Amino acid sequence: METHKPEDSIFELLTTYNELNSSRIEELDEEPSPLEFMRYVARNTPFVVRRGAEDWTATRTWNAGVLRSTLAGHRVNVAVTPFGNADAPTPDGQGHTIFAKPHEEDQDFGQFLEYLIRQEILGSVGSGQESSKVGEVRYAQTQNDNLRHEYVTLFSQVEKSIAFARIALERDPDAINLWIGNSRSVTALHRDNYENIYVQIAGRKHFVLLPPLFQPCVNEQDLKPATYVRAGGEGEEGLVLRMDETVEENGDGAPKVPFATWDPDAPKVRATPYSHLAEPMRVSLEPGDMLYLPAMW
Amino acid sequence: METHKPEDSIFELLTTYNELNSSRIEELDEEPSPLEFMRYVARNTPFVVRRGAEDWTATRTWNAGVLRSTLAGHRVNVAVTPFGNADAPTPDGQGHTIFAKPHEEDQDFGQFLEYLIRQEILGSVGSGQESSKVGEVRYAQTQNDNLRHEYVTLFSQVEKSIAFARIALERDPDAINLWIGNSRSVTALHRDNYENIYVQIAGRKHFVLLPPLFQPCVNEQDLKPATYVRAGGEGEEGLVLRMDETVEENGDGAPKVPFATWDPDAPKVRATPYSHLAEPMRVSLEPGDMLYLPAMW
Numbered sequence: 402m403e404t405h406k407p408e409d410s411i412f413e414l415l416t417t418y419n420e421l422n423s424s425r426i427e428e429l430d431e432e433p434s435p436l437e438f439m440r441y442v443a444r445n446t447p448f449v450v451r452r453g454a455e456d457w458t459a460t461r462t463w464n465a466g467v468l469r470s471t472l473a474g475h476r477v478n479v480a481v482t483p484f485g486n487a488d489a490p491t492p493d494g495q496g497h498t499i500f501a502k503p504h505e506e507d508q509d510f511g512q513f514l515e516y517l518i519r520q521e522i523l524g525s526v527g528s529g530q531e532s533s534k535v536g537e538v539r540y541a542q543t544q545n546d547n548l549r550h551e552y553v554t555l556f557s558q559v560e561k562s563i564a565f566a567r568i569a570l571e572r573d574p575d576a577i578n579l580w581i582g583n584s585r586s587v588t589a590l591h592r593d594n595y596e597n598i599y600v601q602i603a604g605r606k607h608f609v610l611l612p613p614l615f616q617p618c619v620n621e622q623d624l625k626p627a628t629y630v631r632a633g634g635e636g637e638e639g640l641v642l643r644m645d646e647t648v649e650e651n652g653d654g655a656p657k658v659p660f661a662t663w664d665p666d667a668p669k670v671r672a673t674p675y676s677h678l679a680e681p682m683r684v685s686l687e688p689g690d691m692l693y694l695p696a697m698w
Numbered sequence: 699m700e701t702h703k704p705e706d707s708i709f710e711l712l713t714t715y716n717e718l719n720s721s722r723i724e725e726l727d728e729e730p731s732p733l734e735f736m737r738y739v740a741r742n743t744p745f746v747v748r749r750g751a752e753d754w755t756a757t758r759t760w761n762a763g764v765l766r767s768t769l770a771g772h773r774v775n776v777a778v779t780p781f782g783n784a785d786a787p788t789p790d791g792q793g794h795t796i797f798a799k800p801h802e803e804d805q806d807f808g809q810f811l812e813y814l815i816r817q818e819i820l821g822s823v824g825s826g827q828e829s830s831k832v833g834e835v836r837y838a839q840t841q842n843d844n845l846r847h848e849y850v851t852l853f854s855q856v857e858k859s860i861a862f863a864r865i866a867l868e869r870d871p872d873a874i875n876l877w878i879g880n881s882r883s884v885t886a887l888h889r890d891n892y893e894n895i896y897v898q899i900a901g902r903k904h905f906v907l908l909p910p911l912f913q914p915c916v917n918e919q920d921l922k923p924a925t926y927v928r929a930g931g932e933g934e935e936g937l938v939l940r941m942d943e944t945v946e947e948n949g950d951g952a953p954k955v956p957f958a959t960w961d962p963d964a965p966k967v968r969a970t971p972y973s974h975l976a977e978p979m980r981v982s983l984e985p986g987d988m989l990y991l992p993a994m995w
Contacts, residue, residue, distance in 0.1 A: 436866065439736035569733065 411617050415678040418614055424680040426610075429453070435569035438693070442569065442596065445695045447610055447682065454600045455689030458558040463603050465514060468581075471554055472510040478543050478551065479508045482629055483640045485538040489589035490624060490662040490671075493642070498671070500624035500658040501642055503540075504631060513539060517583040524585065537640060540586040546576040555579065563598045563691075570596065590619060590661045597694040601686035609665045610682040613697040618679040619661035620671050626658050708914050712975040715911055721977040723907075726750070732866035735990070739866065739893065742992045744907055744979065751897045752986030755855040760900050762811060765878075768851055769807040775840050775848065776805045779926055780937045782835040786886035787921060787959040787968075790939065795968070797921035797955040798939055800837075801928060810836060814880040821882065834937060837883040843873040852876065860895045860988075867893065887916060887958045894991040898983035906962050907979040910994040915976040916958035917968050923955050 427448040433441070441448055454460050480487040480503035487503035516539055524535045548556050562574050575595065580586075583604075592613070599606075611619070626645040633639035645655035662671045665681045686692060724745040730738070738745055751757050777784040777800035784800035813836055821832045845853050859871050872892065877883075880901075889910070896903075908916070923942040930936035942952035959968045962978045983989060 436733045436736060439733060439740055440866075440868070443736055443740035569737075571737070 411675060412678070415615065415617070415675060418612070419678065419680050422612075424682045426682050426684045432563075432565050432691070435565050438565045439569045441693055442695065445613070445697070447684075447695055447698060448693050449684055449686065450691040450693075451687075452689045453691035454560070454602075457560060457600075457602070457689075459555070459602045460600075460689045462558070465518060468555075469511050469514055472552070475510045475554075476507040477510050477513060477541050478505055478547075479513055480505055480540045480542050481631075481640065482538050482540075485540070485585045485587035486589070487538075487540060487542060487587075488591070489587070490622075490660055491627075491642070493627070498622065498624060498662055499642070499644075500626045500660055502626060502628040502645075504629040504640060508539075513541065514581075517581070520585065521583045524583075535585070538582075538585045538587075540580070540582040542580050542582065542586070542588075544576065544578050546578065548577040548579045552579050559600070559602075566596065566598055566693075590664060592661075592697050594696055596696050597692075599686070599692040599694055601688055601690045601692075603688050605685055605687060607685045608683065608692065608694075610684070610694070610698050611665065611679055615675075615679050617675040618663060618673060620663040620673045620676065621659055622662050623657035624660050624662070626655050708972060709975070712912065712914070712972060715909070716975065716977050719909075721979045723979050723981045729860075729862050729988070732862050735862045736866045738990060739992065742910070742994070744981075744992055744995060745990050746981055746983065747988040747990075748984075749986045750988035751857075751899075754857060754897070754899070754986075756852070756899045757897075757986045759855070762815060765852075766808050766811055769849070772807045772848075772851075773804040774807050774810060774838050775802055775844075776810055777802055777837045777839050778928075778937065779835050779837075782837070782882045782884035783886070784835075784837060784839065784884075785888070786884070787919075787957055788924075788939070790924070795919065795921060795959055796939070796941070797923045797957055799923060799925040799942075801926040801937060805836075810838065811878075814878070817882065818880045821880075832882070835879075835882045835884075837877070837879040839877050839879065839883070839885075841873065841875050843875065845874040845876045849876050856897070856899075863893065863895055863990075887961060889958075889994050891993055893993050894989075896983070896989040896991055898985055898987045898989075900985050902982055902984060904982045905980065905989065905991070907981070907991070907995050908962065908976055912972075912976050914972040915960060915970060917960040917970045917973065918956055919959050920954035921957050921959070923952050 427441075427446065429448055429450045430452075432450055432453050433448075482489075482501065482503045486501050489501055490498045491501035493499045520535050520539075543551065545551075548559065556577075559577075567573060590609070590611070599608075627642040628645060629640045630643050631639050632641045647654050663673065663676050664670065665679060668676060668679075684692065724738075724743065726745055726747045727749075729747055729750050730745075779786075779798065779800045781788075783798050786798055787795045788798035790796045817832050817836075840848065842848075845856065853874075856874075864870060887906070887908070896905075924939040925942060926937045927940050928936050929938045944951050960970065960973050961967060962976060965973060965976075981989065
């Protein structure tokens with residue numbers, strides 16, 4: 402535990418916030434009205450609607466077989482990394498932290514899904530040495546409104562928009578994205594300047610949420626970007642990081658990426674003097690659950 | 699104009715805010731719905747509803763005669779200062795700025811109103827030396843829910859609550875206050891941690907509003923508090939500031955008051971390096987106009 406001077410206003414701010422706010426997420430049993438939703442937006446506070454999307458066609462019907470047949474013959478964009486570290490701060494092996502971007506490639510959807518399932522089975526039975534052989538991590542995680550483009554054949558099976566949010570915010574969704582991964586799919590601590598409604602269709606996802614106020618805890622740094630490329634064949638040993646090429650005249654390399662380098666799940670690593678004050682809100686979503694993730698959380 | 703280093707993030711923040719936001723207040727023609735209001739709360743943005751309260755009994759009927767007869771014989775709390783500087787940063791004559799609190803006294807309502815009117819007439823015809831003889835400033839400005847207490851006989855003539863705000867915020871008003879003054883009544887730049895709906899019943903009021911972000915412009919300082927006392931008879935020459943007595947064991951005097959010392963209407967005085975970046979939102983209210991003044995503005 403650090404010691405702080407009495408006049409450390411950031412320390413005071415964060416500890417006061419913790420005293421006044423619970424790190425338990427608010428749980429609703431049904432979708433809020435637009436006005437109720439707007440109260441959460443005004444307070445910049447997340448909530449989860451348990452089973453709020455349980456009646457969606459997608460929630461009721463999607464499984465591996467349905468997806469496989471619906472998307473048979475489709476090719477989809479897949480992010481490939483050795484450790485699930487797509488768009489994540491990553492040690493470069495020489496004492497620095499860099500921003501690792503995934504290798505992206507189009508894969509046949511059926512083969513992609515097969516890989517996810519086999520890896521999941523292999524990973525759950527393997528241990529020790531074996532688990533290090535589970536291979537590269539593949540995650541369909543584009544954020545370019547893919548459910549109205551790449552996966553448009555599935556779009557009719559979800560709600561076109563979330564009514565309470567559309568009415569409250571007076572706009573249709575900017576983007577609707579579908580993400581498909583397995584238990585190795587990870588997204589690094591980050592923030593978006595968007596109000597997000599996340600719906601769990603199948604499987605489970607575990608969120609770790611920090612309020613914007615806890616910015617002093619996350620150790621944001623300007624990281625040099627690098628991208629994984631396939632050096633050999635498939636498998637994590639075949640992926641190597643290559644620094645992004647310079648696009649600037651000063652020859653300093655590609656523009657650096659400001660990014661949180663602290664991980665609430667490895668709280669001793671790359672910590673700031675304030676990191677230990679962070680009390681993340683943790684929430685696990687089950688199929689049909691709906692999460693409001695406020696902008697900048 | 700100050701020069702700023704390129705890495706001055708406060709400078710960047712304030713200039714970017716100015717680029718992205720208008721300093722013109724949004725004007726509505728009718729009261730918003732609770733949901734529409736909540737959008738303003740979420741954006742922490744003021745608006746004015748022109749003539750939103752024009753149908754109130756108070757707006758339609760109040761004038762000096764009505765108030766005089768309704769409150770005949772009542773005594774009301776009046777804040778008395780030489781310059782309208784009630785709860786305001788004030789030079790102490792020895793190079794320091796102190797926090798001046800008004801002399802408070804109960805006055806017969808009829809005599810109080812008569813004083814306001816006579817001073818207004820005198821002030822509007824006087825000039826130069828004459829105008830310095832207009833005398834002390836009197837302002838009925840208590841904030842202790844006075845319309846449901848001190849002025850309860852008038853309460854039936856205003857709305858018991860502002861429906862759009864009550865429904866949106868899910869609570870009745872914490873306080874409903876009536877303020878009565880003349881053109882010499884001034885309130886120093888300050889902020890409250892309350893959502894406020896201000897309704898102009900009679901006369902005009904000129905607001906100068908700054909967003910919370912512009913905190914670096916206002917030169918907040920810890921000021922020693924002092925209170926006006928009547929040393930002689932009536933008139934500004936009779937009011938002197940007396941430092942508040944110590945209530946602390948360390949003998950340093952009464953606890954200091956953190957308060958903005960910069961005045962947007964005297965922008966060169968007590969300025970910070972950021973004060974010139976402030977682009978205050980100015981709005982004048984006419985009878986029946988309604989202003990949403992967000993918390994912390």
